[in-house]
């Protein structure tokens with residue numbers, strides 16, 4: 143059944159994602175008929191038959207040897223994600239940043255050129271400006287929404303195009319299909335960070351990308367109680383990446399895989415609610431006189447609205463806004479919120495709010511943030527699954543507390 147469902151999910155049919163989130167990847171029969179895949183904490187797997195052991199170790203037969211390489215529950219989580227992203231295969235990591243750094247270091251070599259955008263996640267940006275150049279890899283970061291500039295850089299040739307859309311924290315949107323065509327014309331590999339959109343809202347592989355990755359810590363897990371990362375793509379690329387990761391050792395812990403898989407089973411329900419809540423909150427904020435700007439792709443005046451409408455099924459659960467009163471007003475509103483954790487991260491069942499200077503872009507200096515066009519008075523607001531009316535009245539009392 144899981145196989146049949148993952149095949150239909152692979153075709154990207156819209157009605158399948160709720161069902162695939164529950165059933166895809168699940169074992170046909172777990173030990174003792176368990177209806178929930180158990181956690182295999184054991185690190186190592188025993189074989190009486192030396193020939194069988196050797197066959198499994200060489201990957202000629204299915205089975206597990208040692209948990210840094212593979213683990214039954216971790217494999218289930220990977221198969222579930224592959225189905226949701228419409229991929230042949232997936233491999234997982236200890237964190238989202240491990241997924242990103244392993245992908246970059248696996249597929250790039252000294253002398254290669256990688257093209258990306260200024261608005262990637264803060265940690266990703268650090269890899270681009272601090273670490274990759276140390277290994278002789280040339281990094282070109284383009285203005286995020288300047289598709290012509292990205293195409294012009296691609297035309298000069300490169301090994302990889304690395305995209306993130308919508309971006310952190312101003313929700314800029316990139317046309318994945320258009321940029322993928324330009325990248326493939328010069329033989330480049332296209333990698334997309336799909337963390338903000340989730341597979342419920344966006345399918346980069348169906349738009350032509352080669353690899354799609356996630357910080358599973360965010361919407362996939364959805365409860366802020368487990369960290370992980372995952373990369374999905376063709377069997378060939380994922381085999382190469384799996385080999386890099388099994389040696390480099392950034393494996394996903396089995397307990398985290400269990401928590402993340404449990405979260406994924408309710409992904410479609412949660413994200414549909416978060417899409418709805420974020421739209422309602424964004425519209426409320428856009429009509430408030432104390433709010434100077436609202437960044438949400440679901441608003442018709444957002445710069446990425448048209449592309450988002452065409453390539454996404456929903457606009458996602460994250461928005462950001464700036465208050466007319468600047469940094470001081472933002473700090474006051476933040477401290478007055480009752481229905482939000484003042485904390486880093488996003489995509490959880492509970493609303494999370496914080497400025498980029500303490501969350502997504504904490505790794506950057508104030509100067510680097512200014513250069514990236516991130517106002518210090520910006521507040522990122524990741525809606526949870528609470529009622530939209532309650533979130534709006536909470537924001538209303540917080541903004542109303544301003545002098």
Ligand SMILES: *Cc1c(COP(=O)(O)O)cnc(C)c1O
Nearest residue numbers: 237238239240263337357359370
């Ligand atoms: C959080 C995040 C990451 C990093 O993930 P971790 O699990 O924190 O390592 C990467 N990309 C995006 C878009 C993120 O939001």
